[in-house]
Amino acid sequence: MTSITTQPHAPSPAQRPSAPPAVAVHHVDKAFRLPHQQYHTLKERALHPFRKDTHDVLQAVDDITFEVAEGEFFGIVGRNGSGKSTLLKCLAGIYGIDAGDLRVNGRLSPFIELGVGFNMDLTARDNVMINAIMLGLTRQQARERFDDIIAFAELENFLDLKLKNYSSGMTVRLAFSVAIQVDAEVLLIDEVLAVGDASFQQKCFAEFHRLKDEGRTILFVTHDMSAVERFCDRAMLIEKGKMVELGDPTKVAHRYNELNFGRSVTHLAKQAEERFGDRAAEVLAAWFENDQGEPIVELGHGHPCRVCLEARFNEAVDNPVFGFTLRNEVGTAIFAATTEMLHGPTGSFAAGDRVVVRLEFLNWLVAGTYSVTPSIARAGLGADALDLRADLAQLIVHGWFYTGGVTNLPHSFEVTRA
Amino acid sequence: MSTADTTVAADRRNYGPSALGDDLRRFVNLTITLATTEFKLRYFGSVLGYFWSLARPLLFFGVLYTFFTIVLNLGTGVPHYPVYLLSSIVLWTFFTETTGGCVQCLLAREGLLRKMRFPRLVIPLSVALTALFNLGTNFLAVLAFALASGVTPRWSWLELLPLMVLLAALAVGVGMLLSALYVRFRDIQPIWEVVVQALFYGSPIFYVAAQYADKGGERIMHAAITFNPIATLLTQSGHAFVDSSYPTAAAAAGGTVRLLIPLSIIAGTFALGLWFFNREAPRIAEHL
Numbered sequence: 001m002t003s004i005t006t007q008p009h010a011p012s013p014a015q016r017p018s019a020p021p022a023v024a025v026h027h028v029d030k031a032f033r034l035p036h037q038q039y040h041t042l043k044e045r046a047l048h049p050f051r052k053d054t055h056d057v058l059q060a061v062d063d064i065t066f067e068v069a070e071g072e073f074f075g076i077v078g079r080n081g082s083g084k085s086t087l088l089k090c091l092a093g094i095y096g097i098d099a100g101d102l103r104v105n106g107r108l109s110p111f112i113e114l115g116v117g118f119n120m121d122l123t124a125r126d127n128v129m130i131n132a133i134m135l136g137l138t139r140q141q142a143r144e145r146f147d148d149i150i151a152f153a154e155l156e157n158f159l160d161l162k163l164k165n166y167s168s169g170m171t172v173r174l175a176f177s178v179a180i181q182v183d184a185e186v187l188l189i190d191e192v193l194a195v196g197d198a199s200f201q202q203k204c205f206a207e208f209h210r211l212k213d214e215g216r217t218i219l220f221v222t223h224d225m226s227a228v229e230r231f232c233d234r235a236m237l238i239e240k241g242k243m244v245e246l247g248d249p250t251k252v253a254h255r256y257n258e259l260n261f262g263r264s265v266t267h268l269a270k271q272a273e274e275r276f277g278d279r280a281a282e283v284l285a286a287w288f289e290n291d292q293g294e295p296i297v298e299l300g301h302g303h304p305c306r307v308c309l310e311a312r313f314n315e316a317v318d319n320p321v322f323g324f325t326l327r328n329e330v331g332t333a334i335f336a337a338t339t340e341m342l343h344g345p346t347g348s349f350a351a352g353d354r355v356v357v358r359l360e361f362l363n364w365l366v367a368g369t370y371s372v373t374p375s376i377a378r379a380g381l382g383a384d385a386l387d388l389r390a391d392l393a394q395l396i397v398h399g400w401f402y403t404g405g406v407t408n409l410p411h412s413f414e415v416t417r418a
Numbered sequence: 419m420s421t422a423d424t425t426v427a428a429d430r431r432n433y434g435p436s437a438l439g440d441d442l443r444r445f446v447n448l449t450i451t452l453a454t455t456e457f458k459l460r461y462f463g464s465v466l467g468y469f470w471s472l473a474r475p476l477l478f479f480g481v482l483y484t485f486f487t488i489v490l491n492l493g494t495g496v497p498h499y500p501v502y503l504l505s506s507i508v509l510w511t512f513f514t515e516t517t518g519g520c521v522q523c524l525l526a527r528e529g530l531l532r533k534m535r536f537p538r539l540v541i542p543l544s545v546a547l548t549a550l551f552n553l554g555t556n557f558l559a560v561l562a563f564a565l566a567s568g569v570t571p572r573w574s575w576l577e578l579l580p581l582m583v584l585l586a587a588l589a590v591g592v593g594m595l596l597s598a599l600y601v602r603f604r605d606i607q608p609i610w611e612v613v614v615q616a617l618f619y620g621s622p623i624f625y626v627a628a629q630y631a632d633k634g635g636e637r638i639m640h641a642a643i644t645f646n647p648i649a650t651l652l653t654q655s656g657h658a659f660v661d662s663s664y665p666t667a668a669a670a671a672g673g674t675v676r677l678l679i680p681l682s683i684i685a686g687t688f689a690l691g692l693w694f695f696n697r698e699a700p701r702i703a704e705h706l
Binding site: 032040041042043045089090092093094095096097108110112113116117119121122126129130133134135136138139 | 434435443444447448451452455458459529530531532533534535536602603604605606609700701703704
């Protein structure tokens with residue numbers, strides 16, 4: 001355990017000896033008792049006074065140790081049920097811990113759920129005051145910051161409207177604005193940004209960056225590996241309550257994807273496969289490989305990638321054309337290539353022959369999930385399909401900044417004054 | 419190293435949720451905010467908010483008054499009986515509102531408890547504070563009624579304040595106990611309803627302390643006043659507020675020294691409630 005917790009990749013802030021860590025967690029344990037038979041009434045207790053209280057113990061957080069330096073943007077990732085939410089609640093002071101030491105330096109603002117304690121029957125004005133006081137401001141401070149809160153939420157015209165008449169987006173904006181104005185030194189953010197429209201999300205992230213520049217510490221819990229790689233200085237991966245990786249966000253994202261999708265290629269169960277062709281040849285399988293020839297399901301941006309298919313011929317075919325099409329999550333074809341263009345004639349195949357076709361390219365795709373459609377066609381115009389299997393294999397690409405484009409081509413800038 | 423260790427350990431102990439928290443100002447702020455919000459919602463939720471909240475004790479008063487004075491003739495010979503009836507109903511309403519509201523208050527605020535770090539005791543205390551606001555507004559009606567009925571204002575009316583403080587201490591003590599128990603045992607609610615019924619008939623609300631003596635003799639009266647703090651407080655409030663011919667609590671209990679018993683019941687209930695709530699506080703969010 002200790003070998004994992006030492007931080008070889010920690011960036012400079014953690015190594016500044018003078019500043020105490022903003023968050024220090026040392027060997028923290030948290031378990032929940034899951035009783036087999038729960039007594040919810042005094043009557044049951046009185047009727048069965050001697051019945052043994054059997055229960056299972058769920059170790060939600062198991063000996064976790066890490067420190068977050070002041071001003072760091074720290075990611076906590078893990079699958080559902082890995083214990084990351086429990087850890088967050090321990091950090092937020094909602095759950096007590098069973099063992100270990102937990103220390104938070106300065107005021108902490110939890111963005112675990114926005115708008116907790118909002119009352120639908122009160123106006124936005126009242127709710128802002130109540131929520132600000134709940135989050136730790138005094139009445140006086142809440143009054144002083146009221147205008148800023150409303151301005152950030154852009155809700156000046158709806159101040160005296162009852163909250164039940166707000167749209168859900170407006171409510172979230174209001175809640176976020178209150179939480180951000182609380183002036184906490186440490187922010188705990190638990191995927192709250194899944195709500196709200198794109199422009200508000202953009203604004204939130206911009207606000208987090210501003211806070212980070214001001215030296216606030218941010219702990220960010222998410223499933224979104226591209227966000228981890230985009231924003232975090234360091235990250236931690238939790239699985240079954242234990243920390244399995246700590247350090248560089250790209251490495252953590254890599255481990256997370258491995259955990260989620262496994263190392264080996266798995267064919268995704270499909271409801272109804274889209275398949276065309278007369279089956280004179282059959283595509284048996286398609287997969288992705290790295291340049292070492294190892295099958296992969298996820299790959300970092302900028303690395304060499306191979307997409308492969310294996311096929312069997314049922315009839316003799318001359319110079320078949322092998323092709324691949326890569327599509328992104330929304331189904332846009334990002335990249336397509338066939339042997340006809342680059343490779344030329346592929347040779348003659350007899351019935352029963354098997355073939356493996358590999359296409360290698362440098363992965364300039366942006367972070368996201370891609371699927372490949374392998375195809376075999378007769379020589380000629382290419383329209384005469386032998387076999388085509390839509391979206392047969394998937395690849396998760398991580399890394400690089402999100403630019404809004406579908407690819408990130410290698411590039412350089414030159415600015416010359418004319 | 420050793421100093422660093424001790425600070426970390428101290429922080430950990432204080433860091434999880436607790437009953438009282440570490441910031442008294444925030445504790446007070448939160449309690450007042452929650453209570454005023456609740457109070458506001460009740461009064462400004464409808465146009466007749468204030469009248470509605472008055473209507474309950476007043477209607478209750480009307481029913482009891484009709485039944486006990488006209489049908490059962492309970493009030494005959496008791497000076498200003500209607501004033502005593504109304505004032506004790508209002509005080510009793512405060513007690514039931516606090517304790518009854520506390521039973522489910524933690525469950526009602528589950529969202530807050532599971533999502534935020536704040537002193538857990540804020541929640542039952544805010545229920546009590548809302549009830550106290552109601553007591554204040556209701557008591558205005560009692561004062562008006564008393565003056566209209568010809569009760570003359572006396573300095574002893576001020577005695578009501580310490581009496582209300584004692585009643586509040588009792589109600590909050592019971593409330594803390596009930597709210598923390600309800601998290602574990604959901605049948606606390608019907609059980610408490612029965613206890614409240616018993617207390618209502620066992621306390622001098624629609625009758626006065628002297629009527630214990632009429633029915634069962636002096637010793638019964640002494641016991642009833644000594645071992646039921648609500649009876650003690652209501653009896654003393656009758657003497658102080660309604661008419662000086664009402665017996666004092668000391669007289670009804672059979673000696674000033676015996677008043678130590680109801681006082682220690684109040685103190686004991688409060689201490690027990692606080693101790694139990696404090697013990698349960700760190701795990702309330704998990705057990706809900």
